[in-house]
Amino acid sequence: MLRPGEDLLHVEDRLWVLTAPTGKGIYDFAFDRFFACRRPYQLPGPVEAIARAGAWNDYSERYRELEAEGVRLVHSPEQHLLATELPHWYPKLTDLTPRSVWFDERPDAETVERLLGWPVFVKGERQTSRHQKSLSIIEGPEQFRHAMDVYAKDSILHWQRVVCRELRPLRRVEEGAPDRIPSSFEFRTFWWRGELVGWGPYWWQGSPYTMTAHEQREALGLGREVARRLDVPFLVVDVAQEVSGRWIVIECNDGQESGYAGSSPFALWQNVLDVERERTAPTR
Ligand SMILES: Nc1ncnc2c1ncn2[C@@H]1O[C@H](COP(=O)(O)OP(=O)(O)O)[C@@H](O)[C@H]1O
Ligand SMILES: [Mg+2]
Known part of the structure:
Protein backbone atom coordinates (compact mmCIF):
# COMPACT_ATOMS: atom_id res chain seq x y z
CA MET A 1 0.00 0.00 0.00
CA LEU A 2 2.73 2.47 0.94
CA ARG A 3 5.25 3.61 -1.62
CA PRO A 4 8.98 3.53 -0.82
CA GLY A 5 9.87 6.16 1.78
CA GLU A 6 6.28 6.57 2.97
CA ASP A 7 5.20 6.11 6.56
CA LEU A 8 1.68 6.06 8.03
CA LEU A 9 1.68 7.61 11.50
CA HIS A 10 -0.97 7.95 14.17
CA VAL A 11 -0.02 11.23 15.85
CA GLU A 12 -0.98 11.73 19.51
CA ASP A 13 -3.72 9.13 18.99
CA ARG A 14 -5.67 11.82 17.09
CA LEU A 15 -4.45 12.37 13.60
CA TRP A 16 -3.34 10.05 10.81
CA VAL A 17 -0.54 11.39 8.64
CA LEU A 18 0.99 9.75 5.60
CA THR A 19 4.52 11.14 5.43
CA ALA A 20 7.48 10.85 3.11
CA PRO A 21 10.62 12.98 3.14
CA THR A 22 11.03 15.21 0.11
CA GLY A 23 14.47 16.49 1.08
CA LYS A 24 13.13 20.06 1.20
CA GLY A 25 13.67 21.62 4.62
CA ILE A 26 10.77 24.02 4.12
CA TYR A 27 8.35 21.11 3.59
CA ASP A 28 9.56 18.14 5.66
CA PHE A 29 8.67 17.79 9.34
CA ALA A 30 9.74 14.93 11.60
CA PHE A 31 6.42 14.26 13.35
CA ASP A 32 7.90 11.54 15.53
CA ARG A 33 10.53 13.87 16.95
CA PHE A 34 7.92 16.33 18.25
CA PHE A 35 4.83 14.22 18.91
CA ALA A 36 3.99 10.78 20.21
CA CYS A 37 3.52 8.64 17.09
CA ARG A 38 2.45 5.07 16.57
CA ARG A 39 2.83 2.94 13.47
CA PRO A 40 0.12 0.33 13.88
CA TYR A 41 0.84 -2.94 12.14
CA GLN A 42 -2.83 -3.22 11.31
CA LEU A 43 -5.30 -0.38 10.83
CA PRO A 44 -8.21 -0.27 13.31
CA GLY A 45 -10.56 0.13 10.32
CA PRO A 46 -10.82 2.76 7.59
CA VAL A 47 -8.94 5.91 8.60
CA GLU A 48 -8.80 9.48 7.31
CA ALA A 49 -5.26 10.75 6.71
CA ILE A 50 -3.44 13.93 5.78
CA ALA A 51 -0.69 13.35 3.23
CA ARG A 52 2.61 15.16 3.83
CA ALA A 53 4.50 13.32 1.12
CA GLY A 54 5.26 16.06 -1.41
CA ALA A 55 3.20 16.83 -4.50
CA TRP A 56 1.96 13.76 -6.35
CA ASN A 57 1.42 14.22 -10.08
CA ASP A 58 -1.30 11.54 -9.90
CA TYR A 59 -3.34 12.62 -6.88
CA SER A 60 -6.61 11.05 -7.99
CA GLU A 61 -4.93 7.72 -8.74
CA ARG A 62 -3.15 7.76 -5.38
CA TYR A 63 -6.42 8.67 -3.68
CA ARG A 64 -8.15 5.59 -5.14
CA GLU A 65 -5.24 3.25 -4.36
CA LEU A 66 -5.16 4.32 -0.73
CA GLU A 67 -8.93 4.31 -0.39
CA ALA A 68 -8.98 0.68 -1.50
CA GLU A 69 -6.60 -0.06 1.40
CA GLY A 70 -8.71 1.75 3.99
CA VAL A 71 -6.85 5.09 4.00
CA ARG A 72 -8.99 8.01 2.87
CA LEU A 73 -7.02 11.19 2.19
CA VAL A 74 -8.60 14.32 3.69
CA HIS A 75 -9.19 15.78 0.21
CA SER A 76 -11.13 14.03 -2.51
CA PRO A 77 -9.56 14.46 -5.97
CA GLU A 78 -12.13 17.22 -6.63
CA GLN A 79 -11.27 19.07 -3.43
CA HIS A 80 -7.59 18.75 -4.28
CA LEU A 81 -8.16 20.40 -7.67
CA LEU A 82 -10.29 23.13 -6.11
CA HIS A 88 -10.89 25.70 -10.26
CA TRP A 89 -10.62 28.21 -7.37
CA TYR A 90 -10.71 31.42 -9.39
CA PRO A 91 -14.46 31.45 -10.17
CA LYS A 92 -15.22 31.51 -6.42
CA LEU A 93 -12.75 34.33 -5.73
CA THR A 94 -13.07 36.72 -8.70
CA ASP A 95 -13.65 39.74 -6.44
CA LEU A 96 -10.65 38.95 -4.20
CA THR A 97 -7.83 38.17 -6.64
CA PRO A 98 -6.26 39.68 -9.82
CA ARG A 99 -8.28 39.22 -13.00
CA SER A 100 -7.10 36.04 -14.74
CA VAL A 101 -7.51 34.11 -17.97
CA TRP A 102 -6.18 30.66 -18.87
CA PHE A 103 -5.52 28.72 -22.04
CA ASP A 104 -5.41 25.06 -23.00
CA GLU A 105 -2.78 25.83 -25.65
CA ARG A 106 -0.04 28.43 -25.24
CA PRO A 107 -1.71 31.69 -26.39
CA ASP A 108 -0.27 34.26 -28.78
CA ALA A 109 0.73 37.73 -27.64
CA GLU A 110 -2.14 39.43 -29.52
CA THR A 111 -4.75 37.39 -27.64
CA VAL A 112 -3.23 38.22 -24.27
CA GLU A 113 -2.92 41.90 -25.21
CA ARG A 114 -6.58 42.00 -26.21
CA LEU A 115 -7.77 40.27 -23.02
CA LEU A 116 -5.52 41.92 -20.42
CA GLY A 117 -3.09 44.44 -21.96
CA TRP A 118 0.52 44.79 -20.74
CA PRO A 119 2.17 44.17 -18.37
CA VAL A 120 0.88 40.73 -17.34
CA PHE A 121 1.80 38.13 -14.77
CA VAL A 122 2.19 34.70 -16.38
CA LYS A 123 2.43 31.28 -14.72
CA GLY A 124 1.31 27.68 -15.06
CA GLU A 125 -2.15 26.83 -13.66
CA ARG A 126 -0.43 25.41 -10.56
CA GLN A 127 2.86 27.25 -10.27
CA THR A 128 5.66 29.30 -11.79
CA SER A 129 9.04 27.85 -12.64
CA ARG A 130 10.93 28.58 -9.41
CA HIS A 131 9.76 32.20 -9.25
CA GLN A 132 11.84 33.25 -12.29
CA LYS A 133 10.99 36.87 -12.94
CA SER A 134 11.65 36.95 -16.71
CA LEU A 135 9.12 34.13 -17.26
CA SER A 136 6.40 35.72 -15.10
CA ILE A 137 6.52 39.49 -15.19
CA ILE A 138 5.96 40.21 -18.86
CA GLU A 139 6.15 43.77 -20.16
CA GLY A 140 5.16 43.30 -23.81
CA PRO A 141 4.69 41.04 -26.85
CA GLU A 142 8.40 40.40 -27.54
CA GLN A 143 9.07 39.18 -24.03
CA PHE A 144 5.82 37.20 -24.05
CA ARG A 145 6.78 35.28 -27.20
CA HIS A 146 10.16 34.48 -25.75
CA ALA A 147 8.55 33.29 -22.50
CA MET A 148 6.16 30.99 -24.37
CA ASP A 149 9.12 29.38 -26.19
CA VAL A 150 10.69 28.66 -22.82
CA TYR A 151 7.36 27.41 -21.34
CA ALA A 152 7.18 24.82 -24.13
CA LYS A 153 10.45 23.27 -22.95
CA ASP A 154 10.54 23.94 -19.20
CA SER A 155 10.12 20.78 -17.11
CA ILE A 156 7.84 22.47 -14.55
CA LEU A 157 5.80 24.50 -17.04
CA HIS A 158 5.35 22.51 -20.24
CA TRP A 159 2.55 20.24 -18.96
CA GLN A 160 0.57 22.98 -17.18
CA ARG A 161 -2.10 25.16 -18.77
CA VAL A 162 -0.95 28.78 -19.12
CA VAL A 163 -2.51 31.38 -16.80
CA CYS A 164 -2.23 35.13 -17.45
CA ARG A 165 -3.14 37.58 -14.71
CA GLU A 166 -3.42 41.29 -14.33
CA LEU A 167 -0.13 42.44 -12.77
CA ARG A 168 -1.02 44.22 -9.51
CA PRO A 169 1.21 46.80 -7.74
N1 LIG B 1 -1.16 39.08 -10.41
C1 LIG B 1 -0.03 39.39 -9.78
N2 LIG B 1 0.40 40.68 -9.69
C2 LIG B 1 1.55 40.98 -9.06
N3 LIG B 1 2.37 40.08 -8.48
C3 LIG B 1 2.01 38.78 -8.52
C4 LIG B 1 0.80 38.37 -9.15
N4 LIG B 1 0.69 37.03 -9.04
C5 LIG B 1 1.77 36.62 -8.36
N5 LIG B 1 2.57 37.66 -8.03
C6 LIG B 1 3.86 37.59 -7.31
O1 LIG B 1 4.60 36.50 -7.79
C7 LIG B 1 4.84 35.53 -6.77
C8 LIG B 1 4.77 34.11 -7.32
O2 LIG B 1 3.49 33.89 -7.85
P1 LIG B 1 2.63 32.63 -7.43
O3 LIG B 1 1.32 32.72 -8.13
O4 LIG B 1 2.60 32.50 -5.95
O5 LIG B 1 3.49 31.44 -8.06
P2 LIG B 1 3.95 30.04 -7.42
O6 LIG B 1 2.72 29.19 -7.48
O7 LIG B 1 5.04 29.53 -8.27
O8 LIG B 1 4.37 30.33 -6.01
C9 LIG B 1 3.80 35.81 -5.72
O9 LIG B 1 4.24 35.39 -4.46
C10 LIG B 1 3.65 37.33 -5.82
O10 LIG B 1 4.67 38.00 -5.11
MG1 LIG C 1 3.27 31.12 -4.59
Missing part, protein backbone atom coordinates in the same frame (compact mmCIF):
# COMPACT_ATOMS: atom_id res chain seq x y z
CA ALA A 83 -7.44 23.97 -3.74
CA THR A 84 -4.54 23.73 -6.20
CA GLU A 85 -5.54 24.85 -9.69
CA LEU A 86 -6.41 28.44 -10.48
CA PRO A 87 -9.11 27.59 -13.07
CA LEU A 170 2.21 45.01 -4.54
CA ARG A 171 3.84 46.57 -1.49
CA ARG A 172 7.55 45.66 -1.79
CA VAL A 173 9.62 44.11 0.97
CA GLU A 174 12.83 43.88 -1.04
CA GLU A 175 14.09 43.26 -4.56
CA GLY A 176 14.52 39.61 -5.42
CA ALA A 177 17.83 38.02 -6.31
CA PRO A 178 18.65 38.53 -10.03
CA ASP A 179 15.77 37.08 -12.07
CA ARG A 180 13.71 36.31 -8.96
CA ILE A 181 10.24 37.78 -8.52
CA PRO A 182 10.71 40.62 -5.96
CA SER A 183 9.49 39.91 -2.43
CA SER A 184 6.22 41.59 -1.54
CA PHE A 185 4.36 42.07 1.73
CA GLU A 186 2.84 38.66 1.49
CA PHE A 187 1.81 35.95 3.94
CA ARG A 188 0.95 32.26 3.82
CA THR A 189 -2.05 31.25 5.92
CA PHE A 190 -3.12 27.69 6.86
CA TRP A 191 -6.75 26.70 7.49
CA TRP A 192 -7.76 23.36 8.99
CA ARG A 193 -11.49 22.72 8.82
CA GLY A 194 -12.10 26.45 8.50
CA GLU A 195 -9.94 27.39 11.50
CA LEU A 196 -6.71 29.35 11.31
CA VAL A 197 -3.87 27.02 12.37
CA GLY A 198 -0.81 28.94 11.18
CA TRP A 199 0.54 31.87 9.25
CA GLY A 200 3.89 33.47 8.48
CA PRO A 201 5.78 35.53 5.89
CA TYR A 202 5.68 33.99 2.42
CA TRP A 203 9.23 35.13 1.55
CA TRP A 204 10.89 33.32 4.43
CA GLN A 205 14.42 33.39 3.02
CA GLY A 206 14.93 37.15 2.84
CA SER A 207 14.76 39.92 5.45
CA PRO A 208 12.14 39.17 8.09
CA TYR A 209 8.87 41.12 8.09
CA THR A 210 5.61 40.84 9.99
CA MET A 211 2.15 42.36 10.31
CA THR A 212 0.76 44.90 12.76
CA ALA A 213 -2.39 43.92 14.67
CA HIS A 214 -4.48 45.91 12.20
CA GLU A 215 -2.86 44.26 9.17
CA GLN A 216 -3.38 40.86 10.77
CA ARG A 217 -7.10 41.50 11.12
CA GLU A 218 -7.39 42.44 7.45
CA ALA A 219 -5.10 39.77 5.98
CA LEU A 220 -6.38 36.93 8.14
CA GLY A 221 -9.97 38.08 7.64
CA LEU A 222 -9.42 37.72 3.91
CA GLY A 223 -7.91 34.26 4.36
CA ARG A 224 -10.86 33.21 6.50
CA GLU A 225 -13.33 34.35 3.85
CA VAL A 226 -11.48 32.30 1.21
CA ALA A 227 -11.49 29.26 3.50
CA ARG A 228 -15.24 29.72 3.95
CA ARG A 229 -15.88 29.93 0.21
CA LEU A 230 -13.70 27.01 -0.86
CA ASP A 231 -14.72 24.88 2.12
CA VAL A 232 -12.07 22.16 1.88
CA PRO A 233 -10.52 20.55 4.98
CA PHE A 234 -6.91 21.75 4.68
CA LEU A 235 -6.39 24.95 2.73
CA VAL A 236 -3.46 27.29 2.22
CA VAL A 237 -4.19 30.86 1.16
CA ASP A 238 -1.41 33.25 0.17
CA VAL A 239 -2.42 36.89 0.61
CA ALA A 240 -0.53 40.07 -0.29
CA GLN A 241 -0.98 43.77 0.28
CA GLU A 242 -1.17 46.16 -2.64
CA VAL A 243 0.55 49.55 -2.56
CA SER A 244 -2.91 51.05 -1.94
CA GLY A 245 -3.22 49.07 1.31
CA ARG A 246 -5.81 46.64 -0.09
CA TRP A 247 -5.29 42.93 0.58
CA ILE A 248 -5.66 40.40 -2.25
CA VAL A 249 -5.42 36.64 -2.74
CA ILE A 250 -2.31 35.56 -4.66
CA GLU A 251 -3.06 31.86 -4.77
CA CYS A 252 -4.56 28.90 -2.98
CA ASN A 253 -3.06 25.53 -2.36
CA ASP A 254 -3.64 22.14 -0.80
CA GLY A 255 -2.23 22.15 2.74
CA GLN A 256 -0.96 18.65 2.04
CA GLU A 257 1.44 19.95 -0.63
CA SER A 258 2.48 23.34 0.73
CA GLY A 259 5.79 24.32 2.22
CA TYR A 260 5.56 25.95 5.65
CA ALA A 261 7.18 29.21 4.47
CA GLY A 262 7.70 31.45 7.55
CA SER A 263 5.21 29.68 9.81
CA SER A 264 6.20 27.30 12.59
CA PRO A 265 5.39 23.69 11.64
CA PHE A 266 5.33 22.58 15.29
CA ALA A 267 2.79 25.26 16.26
CA LEU A 268 0.76 24.47 13.15
CA TRP A 269 0.44 20.75 13.95
CA GLN A 270 -0.26 21.50 17.58
CA ASN A 271 -3.16 23.72 16.46
CA VAL A 272 -4.44 21.04 14.10
CA LEU A 273 -4.35 18.53 16.97
CA ASP A 274 -6.25 20.99 19.20
CA VAL A 275 -8.99 21.38 16.58
CA GLU A 276 -9.20 17.60 16.32
CA ARG A 277 -9.44 17.22 20.10
CA GLU A 278 -12.35 19.68 20.13
CA ARG A 279 -14.02 18.02 17.19
CA THR A 280 -13.82 14.49 18.52
CA ALA A 281 -14.37 15.31 22.19
CA PRO A 282 -17.35 13.43 23.60
CA THR A 283 -20.19 15.92 24.13
CA ARG A 284 -21.62 15.89 27.60
Whole structure:
Protein backbone atom coordinates (compact mmCIF):
# COMPACT_ATOMS: atom_id res chain seq x y z
CA MET A 1 0.00 0.00 0.00
CA LEU A 2 2.73 2.47 0.94
CA ARG A 3 5.25 3.61 -1.62
CA PRO A 4 8.98 3.53 -0.82
CA GLY A 5 9.87 6.16 1.78
CA GLU A 6 6.28 6.57 2.97
CA ASP A 7 5.20 6.11 6.56
CA LEU A 8 1.68 6.06 8.03
CA LEU A 9 1.68 7.61 11.50
CA HIS A 10 -0.97 7.95 14.17
CA VAL A 11 -0.02 11.23 15.85
CA GLU A 12 -0.98 11.73 19.51
CA ASP A 13 -3.72 9.13 18.99
CA ARG A 14 -5.67 11.82 17.09
CA LEU A 15 -4.45 12.37 13.60
CA TRP A 16 -3.34 10.05 10.81
CA VAL A 17 -0.54 11.39 8.64
CA LEU A 18 0.99 9.75 5.60
CA THR A 19 4.52 11.14 5.43
CA ALA A 20 7.48 10.85 3.11
CA PRO A 21 10.62 12.98 3.14
CA THR A 22 11.03 15.21 0.11
CA GLY A 23 14.47 16.49 1.08
CA LYS A 24 13.13 20.06 1.20
CA GLY A 25 13.67 21.62 4.62
CA ILE A 26 10.77 24.02 4.12
CA TYR A 27 8.35 21.11 3.59
CA ASP A 28 9.56 18.14 5.66
CA PHE A 29 8.67 17.79 9.34
CA ALA A 30 9.74 14.93 11.60
CA PHE A 31 6.42 14.26 13.35
CA ASP A 32 7.90 11.54 15.53
CA ARG A 33 10.53 13.87 16.95
CA PHE A 34 7.92 16.33 18.25
CA PHE A 35 4.83 14.22 18.91
CA ALA A 36 3.99 10.78 20.21
CA CYS A 37 3.52 8.64 17.09
CA ARG A 38 2.45 5.07 16.57
CA ARG A 39 2.83 2.94 13.47
CA PRO A 40 0.12 0.33 13.88
CA TYR A 41 0.84 -2.94 12.14
CA GLN A 42 -2.83 -3.22 11.31
CA LEU A 43 -5.30 -0.38 10.83
CA PRO A 44 -8.21 -0.27 13.31
CA GLY A 45 -10.56 0.13 10.32
CA PRO A 46 -10.82 2.76 7.59
CA VAL A 47 -8.94 5.91 8.60
CA GLU A 48 -8.80 9.48 7.31
CA ALA A 49 -5.26 10.75 6.71
CA ILE A 50 -3.44 13.93 5.78
CA ALA A 51 -0.69 13.35 3.23
CA ARG A 52 2.61 15.16 3.83
CA ALA A 53 4.50 13.32 1.12
CA GLY A 54 5.26 16.06 -1.41
CA ALA A 55 3.20 16.83 -4.50
CA TRP A 56 1.96 13.76 -6.35
CA ASN A 57 1.42 14.22 -10.08
CA ASP A 58 -1.30 11.54 -9.90
CA TYR A 59 -3.34 12.62 -6.88
CA SER A 60 -6.61 11.05 -7.99
CA GLU A 61 -4.93 7.72 -8.74
CA ARG A 62 -3.15 7.76 -5.38
CA TYR A 63 -6.42 8.67 -3.68
CA ARG A 64 -8.15 5.59 -5.14
CA GLU A 65 -5.24 3.25 -4.36
CA LEU A 66 -5.16 4.32 -0.73
CA GLU A 67 -8.93 4.31 -0.39
CA ALA A 68 -8.98 0.68 -1.50
CA GLU A 69 -6.60 -0.06 1.40
CA GLY A 70 -8.71 1.75 3.99
CA VAL A 71 -6.85 5.09 4.00
CA ARG A 72 -8.99 8.01 2.87
CA LEU A 73 -7.02 11.19 2.19
CA VAL A 74 -8.60 14.32 3.69
CA HIS A 75 -9.19 15.78 0.21
CA SER A 76 -11.13 14.03 -2.51
CA PRO A 77 -9.56 14.46 -5.97
CA GLU A 78 -12.13 17.22 -6.63
CA GLN A 79 -11.27 19.07 -3.43
CA HIS A 80 -7.59 18.75 -4.28
CA LEU A 81 -8.16 20.40 -7.67
CA LEU A 82 -10.29 23.13 -6.11
CA ALA A 83 -7.44 23.97 -3.74
CA THR A 84 -4.54 23.73 -6.20
CA GLU A 85 -5.54 24.85 -9.69
CA LEU A 86 -6.41 28.44 -10.48
CA PRO A 87 -9.11 27.59 -13.07
CA HIS A 88 -10.89 25.70 -10.26
CA TRP A 89 -10.62 28.21 -7.37
CA TYR A 90 -10.71 31.42 -9.39
CA PRO A 91 -14.46 31.45 -10.17
CA LYS A 92 -15.22 31.51 -6.42
CA LEU A 93 -12.75 34.33 -5.73
CA THR A 94 -13.07 36.72 -8.70
CA ASP A 95 -13.65 39.74 -6.44
CA LEU A 96 -10.65 38.95 -4.20
CA THR A 97 -7.83 38.17 -6.64
CA PRO A 98 -6.26 39.68 -9.82
CA ARG A 99 -8.28 39.22 -13.00
CA SER A 100 -7.10 36.04 -14.74
CA VAL A 101 -7.51 34.11 -17.97
CA TRP A 102 -6.18 30.66 -18.87
CA PHE A 103 -5.52 28.72 -22.04
CA ASP A 104 -5.41 25.06 -23.00
CA GLU A 105 -2.78 25.83 -25.65
CA ARG A 106 -0.04 28.43 -25.24
CA PRO A 107 -1.71 31.69 -26.39
CA ASP A 108 -0.27 34.26 -28.78
CA ALA A 109 0.73 37.73 -27.64
CA GLU A 110 -2.14 39.43 -29.52
CA THR A 111 -4.75 37.39 -27.64
CA VAL A 112 -3.23 38.22 -24.27
CA GLU A 113 -2.92 41.90 -25.21
CA ARG A 114 -6.58 42.00 -26.21
CA LEU A 115 -7.77 40.27 -23.02
CA LEU A 116 -5.52 41.92 -20.42
CA GLY A 117 -3.09 44.44 -21.96
CA TRP A 118 0.52 44.79 -20.74
CA PRO A 119 2.17 44.17 -18.37
CA VAL A 120 0.88 40.73 -17.34
CA PHE A 121 1.80 38.13 -14.77
CA VAL A 122 2.19 34.70 -16.38
CA LYS A 123 2.43 31.28 -14.72
CA GLY A 124 1.31 27.68 -15.06
CA GLU A 125 -2.15 26.83 -13.66
CA ARG A 126 -0.43 25.41 -10.56
CA GLN A 127 2.86 27.25 -10.27
CA THR A 128 5.66 29.30 -11.79
CA SER A 129 9.04 27.85 -12.64
CA ARG A 130 10.93 28.58 -9.41
CA HIS A 131 9.76 32.20 -9.25
CA GLN A 132 11.84 33.25 -12.29
CA LYS A 133 10.99 36.87 -12.94
CA SER A 134 11.65 36.95 -16.71
CA LEU A 135 9.12 34.13 -17.26
CA SER A 136 6.40 35.72 -15.10
CA ILE A 137 6.52 39.49 -15.19
CA ILE A 138 5.96 40.21 -18.86
CA GLU A 139 6.15 43.77 -20.16
CA GLY A 140 5.16 43.30 -23.81
CA PRO A 141 4.69 41.04 -26.85
CA GLU A 142 8.40 40.40 -27.54
CA GLN A 143 9.07 39.18 -24.03
CA PHE A 144 5.82 37.20 -24.05
CA ARG A 145 6.78 35.28 -27.20
CA HIS A 146 10.16 34.48 -25.75
CA ALA A 147 8.55 33.29 -22.50
CA MET A 148 6.16 30.99 -24.37
CA ASP A 149 9.12 29.38 -26.19
CA VAL A 150 10.69 28.66 -22.82
CA TYR A 151 7.36 27.41 -21.34
CA ALA A 152 7.18 24.82 -24.13
CA LYS A 153 10.45 23.27 -22.95
CA ASP A 154 10.54 23.94 -19.20
CA SER A 155 10.12 20.78 -17.11
CA ILE A 156 7.84 22.47 -14.55
CA LEU A 157 5.80 24.50 -17.04
CA HIS A 158 5.35 22.51 -20.24
CA TRP A 159 2.55 20.24 -18.96
CA GLN A 160 0.57 22.98 -17.18
CA ARG A 161 -2.10 25.16 -18.77
CA VAL A 162 -0.95 28.78 -19.12
CA VAL A 163 -2.51 31.38 -16.80
CA CYS A 164 -2.23 35.13 -17.45
CA ARG A 165 -3.14 37.58 -14.71
CA GLU A 166 -3.42 41.29 -14.33
CA LEU A 167 -0.13 42.44 -12.77
CA ARG A 168 -1.02 44.22 -9.51
CA PRO A 169 1.21 46.80 -7.74
CA LEU A 170 2.21 45.01 -4.54
CA ARG A 171 3.84 46.57 -1.49
CA ARG A 172 7.55 45.66 -1.79
CA VAL A 173 9.62 44.11 0.97
CA GLU A 174 12.83 43.88 -1.04
CA GLU A 175 14.09 43.26 -4.56
CA GLY A 176 14.52 39.61 -5.42
CA ALA A 177 17.83 38.02 -6.31
CA PRO A 178 18.65 38.53 -10.03
CA ASP A 179 15.77 37.08 -12.07
CA ARG A 180 13.71 36.31 -8.96
CA ILE A 181 10.24 37.78 -8.52
CA PRO A 182 10.71 40.62 -5.96
CA SER A 183 9.49 39.91 -2.43
CA SER A 184 6.22 41.59 -1.54
CA PHE A 185 4.36 42.07 1.73
CA GLU A 186 2.84 38.66 1.49
CA PHE A 187 1.81 35.95 3.94
CA ARG A 188 0.95 32.26 3.82
CA THR A 189 -2.05 31.25 5.92
CA PHE A 190 -3.12 27.69 6.86
CA TRP A 191 -6.75 26.70 7.49
CA TRP A 192 -7.76 23.36 8.99
CA ARG A 193 -11.49 22.72 8.82
CA GLY A 194 -12.10 26.45 8.50
CA GLU A 195 -9.94 27.39 11.50
CA LEU A 196 -6.71 29.35 11.31
CA VAL A 197 -3.87 27.02 12.37
CA GLY A 198 -0.81 28.94 11.18
CA TRP A 199 0.54 31.87 9.25
CA GLY A 200 3.89 33.47 8.48
CA PRO A 201 5.78 35.53 5.89
CA TYR A 202 5.68 33.99 2.42
CA TRP A 203 9.23 35.13 1.55
CA TRP A 204 10.89 33.32 4.43
CA GLN A 205 14.42 33.39 3.02
CA GLY A 206 14.93 37.15 2.84
CA SER A 207 14.76 39.92 5.45
CA PRO A 208 12.14 39.17 8.09
CA TYR A 209 8.87 41.12 8.09
CA THR A 210 5.61 40.84 9.99
CA MET A 211 2.15 42.36 10.31
CA THR A 212 0.76 44.90 12.76
CA ALA A 213 -2.39 43.92 14.67
CA HIS A 214 -4.48 45.91 12.20
CA GLU A 215 -2.86 44.26 9.17
CA GLN A 216 -3.38 40.86 10.77
CA ARG A 217 -7.10 41.50 11.12
CA GLU A 218 -7.39 42.44 7.45
CA ALA A 219 -5.10 39.77 5.98
CA LEU A 220 -6.38 36.93 8.14
CA GLY A 221 -9.97 38.08 7.64
CA LEU A 222 -9.42 37.72 3.91
CA GLY A 223 -7.91 34.26 4.36
CA ARG A 224 -10.86 33.21 6.50
CA GLU A 225 -13.33 34.35 3.85
CA VAL A 226 -11.48 32.30 1.21
CA ALA A 227 -11.49 29.26 3.50
CA ARG A 228 -15.24 29.72 3.95
CA ARG A 229 -15.88 29.93 0.21
CA LEU A 230 -13.70 27.01 -0.86
CA ASP A 231 -14.72 24.88 2.12
CA VAL A 232 -12.07 22.16 1.88
CA PRO A 233 -10.52 20.55 4.98
CA PHE A 234 -6.91 21.75 4.68
CA LEU A 235 -6.39 24.95 2.73
CA VAL A 236 -3.46 27.29 2.22
CA VAL A 237 -4.19 30.86 1.16
CA ASP A 238 -1.41 33.25 0.17
CA VAL A 239 -2.42 36.89 0.61
CA ALA A 240 -0.53 40.07 -0.29
CA GLN A 241 -0.98 43.77 0.28
CA GLU A 242 -1.17 46.16 -2.64
CA VAL A 243 0.55 49.55 -2.56
CA SER A 244 -2.91 51.05 -1.94
CA GLY A 245 -3.22 49.07 1.31
CA ARG A 246 -5.81 46.64 -0.09
CA TRP A 247 -5.29 42.93 0.58
CA ILE A 248 -5.66 40.40 -2.25
CA VAL A 249 -5.42 36.64 -2.74
CA ILE A 250 -2.31 35.56 -4.66
CA GLU A 251 -3.06 31.86 -4.77
CA CYS A 252 -4.56 28.90 -2.98
CA ASN A 253 -3.06 25.53 -2.36
CA ASP A 254 -3.64 22.14 -0.80
CA GLY A 255 -2.23 22.15 2.74
CA GLN A 256 -0.96 18.65 2.04
CA GLU A 257 1.44 19.95 -0.63
CA SER A 258 2.48 23.34 0.73
CA GLY A 259 5.79 24.32 2.22
CA TYR A 260 5.56 25.95 5.65
CA ALA A 261 7.18 29.21 4.47
CA GLY A 262 7.70 31.45 7.55
CA SER A 263 5.21 29.68 9.81
CA SER A 264 6.20 27.30 12.59
CA PRO A 265 5.39 23.69 11.64
CA PHE A 266 5.33 22.58 15.29
CA ALA A 267 2.79 25.26 16.26
CA LEU A 268 0.76 24.47 13.15
CA TRP A 269 0.44 20.75 13.95
CA GLN A 270 -0.26 21.50 17.58
CA ASN A 271 -3.16 23.72 16.46
CA VAL A 272 -4.44 21.04 14.10
CA LEU A 273 -4.35 18.53 16.97
CA ASP A 274 -6.25 20.99 19.20
CA VAL A 275 -8.99 21.38 16.58
CA GLU A 276 -9.20 17.60 16.32
CA ARG A 277 -9.44 17.22 20.10
CA GLU A 278 -12.35 19.68 20.13
CA ARG A 279 -14.02 18.02 17.19
CA THR A 280 -13.82 14.49 18.52
CA ALA A 281 -14.37 15.31 22.19
CA PRO A 282 -17.35 13.43 23.60
CA THR A 283 -20.19 15.92 24.13
CA ARG A 284 -21.62 15.89 27.60
N1 LIG B 1 -1.16 39.08 -10.41
C1 LIG B 1 -0.03 39.39 -9.78
N2 LIG B 1 0.40 40.68 -9.69
C2 LIG B 1 1.55 40.98 -9.06
N3 LIG B 1 2.37 40.08 -8.48
C3 LIG B 1 2.01 38.78 -8.52
C4 LIG B 1 0.80 38.37 -9.15
N4 LIG B 1 0.69 37.03 -9.04
C5 LIG B 1 1.77 36.62 -8.36
N5 LIG B 1 2.57 37.66 -8.03
C6 LIG B 1 3.86 37.59 -7.31
O1 LIG B 1 4.60 36.50 -7.79
C7 LIG B 1 4.84 35.53 -6.77
C8 LIG B 1 4.77 34.11 -7.32
O2 LIG B 1 3.49 33.89 -7.85
P1 LIG B 1 2.63 32.63 -7.43
O3 LIG B 1 1.32 32.72 -8.13
O4 LIG B 1 2.60 32.50 -5.95
O5 LIG B 1 3.49 31.44 -8.06
P2 LIG B 1 3.95 30.04 -7.42
O6 LIG B 1 2.72 29.19 -7.48
O7 LIG B 1 5.04 29.53 -8.27
O8 LIG B 1 4.37 30.33 -6.01
C9 LIG B 1 3.80 35.81 -5.72
O9 LIG B 1 4.24 35.39 -4.46
C10 LIG B 1 3.65 37.33 -5.82
O10 LIG B 1 4.67 38.00 -5.11
MG1 LIG C 1 3.27 31.12 -4.59
